[in-house]
Amino acid sequence: MFGNGLIKGLRITWKEFTSKKFTVQYPEEQHTKPERFHGRFVFDADKCIACNLCANACPNNVIELKSEKVEKKKFLTKYVMNIEYCLFCGMCVEACNKDAINFSLEHDMSQYNYDAIPLILVEREAPKPEPKPEEATPEASGEKAEPKVKGKGKQKEETPAASADKSASDEVAAGKAPEKEGQ
Amino acid sequence: MLRTETYTMNFGPQHPATHGVFQVVLTLDGEKIVKAEPVCGYLHRGIEKLAESRTYQQVIPYTDRMDYLASMLQNWGYVMAVEKLMGLEVPERAEYLRVISGELSRLASHVLATGVYALDVGGFTGFLLCFRERERMMDLLEELTGSRMTFSYARFGGVADDAPEGWLEKLDKLMDDMPGYIDEYDGLITGNEIFQARTKQVGGLSPETAIDYSLSGPVLRGSGINYDLRKAKPYSIYDRFDFEVPVGKNGDCFDRYFCRVREMRQSVRIIKQAIEQIKEIDGPIKGKVPKALKPPKGDAYAEIESSKGILGFYVVSDGTNKPHRVHVRRPSFINLGYLDEMSRGWLIADLVAILGSIDIVLGEVDC
Numbered sequence: 001m002f003g004n005g006l007i008k009g010l011r012i013t014w015k016e017f018t019s020k021k022f023t024v025q026y027p028e029e030q031h032t033k034p035e036r037f038h039g040r041f042v043f044d045a046d047k048c049i050a051c052n053l054c055a056n057a058c059p060n061n062v063i064e065l066k067s068e069k070v071e072k073k074k075f076l077t078k079y080v081m082n083i084e085y086c087l088f089c090g091m092c093v094e095a096c097n098k099d100a101i102n103f104s105l106e107h108d109m110s111q112y113n114y115d116a117i118p119l120i121l122v123e124r125e126a127p128k129p130e131p132k133p134e135e136a137t138p139e140a141s142g143e144k145a146e147p148k149v150k151g152k153g154k155q156k157e158e159t160p161a162a163s164a165d166k167s168a169s170d171e172v173a174a175g176k177a178p179e180k181e182g183q
Numbered sequence: 184m185l186r187t188e189t190y191t192m193n194f195g196p197q198h199p200a201t202h203g204v205f206q207v208v209l210t211l212d213g214e215k216i217v218k219a220e221p222v223c224g225y226l227h228r229g230i231e232k233l234a235e236s237r238t239y240q241q242v243i244p245y246t247d248r249m250d251y252l253a254s255m256l257q258n259w260g261y262v263m264a265v266e267k268l269m270g271l272e273v274p275e276r277a278e279y280l281r282v283i284s285g286e287l288s289r290l291a292s293h294v295l296a297t298g299v300y301a302l303d304v305g306g307f308t309g310f311l312l313c314f315r316e317r318e319r320m321m322d323l324l325e326e327l328t329g330s331r332m333t334f335s336y337a338r339f340g341g342v343a344d345d346a347p348e349g350w351l352e353k354l355d356k357l358m359d360d361m362p363g364y365i366d367e368y369d370g371l372i373t374g375n376e377i378f379q380a381r382t383k384q385v386g387g388l389s390p391e392t393a394i395d396y397s398l399s400g401p402v403l404r405g406s407g408i409n410y411d412l413r414k415a416k417p418y419s420i421y422d423r424f425d426f427e428v429p430v431g432k433n434g435d436c437f438d439r440y441f442c443r444v445r446e447m448r449q450s451v452r453i454i455k456q457a458i459e460q461i462k463e464i465d466g467p468i469k470g471k472v473p474k475a476l477k478p479p480k481g482d483a484y485a486e487i488e489s490s491k492g493i494l495g496f497y498v499v500s501d502g503t504n505k506p507h508r509v510h511v512r513r514p515s516f517i518n519l520g521y522l523d524e525m526s527r528g529w530l531i532a533d534l535v536a537i538l539g540s541i542d543i544v545l546g547e548v549d550c
Contacts, residue, residue: 012370088333
């Protein structure tokens with residue numbers, strides 16, 4: 001009989017009408033993210049040996065890495081990811097032998113201003129061997145830098161995310177980091 | 184004497200039924216299509232050229248961006264070509280993970296094609312139901328790879344990561360539910376008389392023409408030609424699975440659509456068998472591959488059956504760590520070539536049904 005298909009389809013629609021809802025009301029409720037989620041990057045400057053493997057593995061030259069030689073060792077002074085070009089493919093995380101760069105579960109990375117997009121993970125000055133040492137920026141999570149920090153002399157946190165709160169009060173040389181790390 | 188005159192009209196590039204940024208310049212006689220000239224290139228990013236300035240590994244994320252609805256298969260195709268070039272061995276467990284993830288990706292692509300096709304011809308409910316299942320598949324793939332659409336999962340000589348704890352069980356559960364879901368699509372979309380009136384006997388394609396135009400995938404099989412690379416030239420480990428190749432009869436829009444629905448059932452069968460078999464295989468997921476990849480001079484072509492058709496990668500090496508040339512045989516692009524002749528004589532509304540039945544992805548068409 002013509003119309004059988006329509007009736008059958010309508011039956012399925014009505015069955016769905018009474019079944020459990022699948023929609024998640026986004027900002028209030030959120031899906032749980034899997035462990036391997038490719039979210040915002042977290043960086044551990046203590047583990048990094050500035051070997052440039054991540055920067056070389058990146059297909060889009062997202063990672064800007066600079067280091068200086070301090071007492072025959074490489075000291076990481078800058079680690080900035082131009083996240084607007086990032087494909088979130090995970091090649092850098094895979095390339096890292098020291099487990100210094102990793103994904104976090106944070107997915108909310110939108111910014112109002114273009115300048116705020118680059119993810120400044122480390123930006124600090126290398127400790128000078130003899131004369132008066134320069135003050136490290138709040139992101140100077142390296143312990144090597146810490147003993148030489150004078151002035152405010154605040155204890156710096158390990159992870160960039162945690163340092164964000166402190167850096168908010170730390171108005172000097174905070175750079176663009178607080179806007180980014182705070183949110 | 185009354186005389187009609189043809190006029191031209193743009194269909195797209197901003198039109199939801201073109202499945203992306205795709206333009207068809209229509210020459211119309213009233214509402215009848217006299218000529219349909221496809222204009223593509225709005226999404227061209229030059230991926231083939233970009234590949235020449237990247238190392239072999241760095242090309243993998245770019246292949247994701249071609250057919251982003253089944254990117255697992257795109258990764259696989261490229262990786263297979265380079266493996267062929269270098270003569271790399273792939274461990275067995277990795278092969279199984281590739282088959283499982285690839286078939287899941289194919290399933291996700293076909294579910295989307297089915298749902299969007301229902302939407303194209305005016306059935307919104309079918310579209311929503313299909314996306315409900317697609318969501319579950321995306322969640323599983325996200326758990327495996329970390330991304331929802333651009334997976335970059337395949338690696339030379341293996342895969343990026345092993346399946347997480349409990350993942351195979353979850354997948355098994357989805358595969359148990361899947362036939363019930365596909366029955367729902369059949370009830371809601373396939374059996375619907377309005378849908379059938381819109382698609383049956385529309386946009387016919389004869390088997391000879393399909394071969395002449397080198398069409399592939401469900402478009403070719405819808406015309407009644409039994410040619411599926413997984414059966415015809417079994418690559419990877421497809422010879423170990425028991426599955427059928429669904430073919431159509433008339434080569435119309437309905438047959439092309441219905442081929443996809445039946446293919447979904449076969450994908451479910453393959454995944455179920457693979458889950459059974461992978462449980463007994465324990466081993467590495469990545470073969471011995473040097474970190475700095477420098478294939479010897481030469482070239483290689485490898486092809487796989489993607490969700491849209493035969494996907495081929497041609498890689499030329501000049502002995503350095505960057506490919507000299509990468510060329511992709513994109514099934515969407517080649518299947519689109521017959522659009523003009525297929526839609527001649529049909530109405531504008533039928534063009535939407537015809538275009539939807541070819542199931543193109545503009546990321547792949549424009550590359």
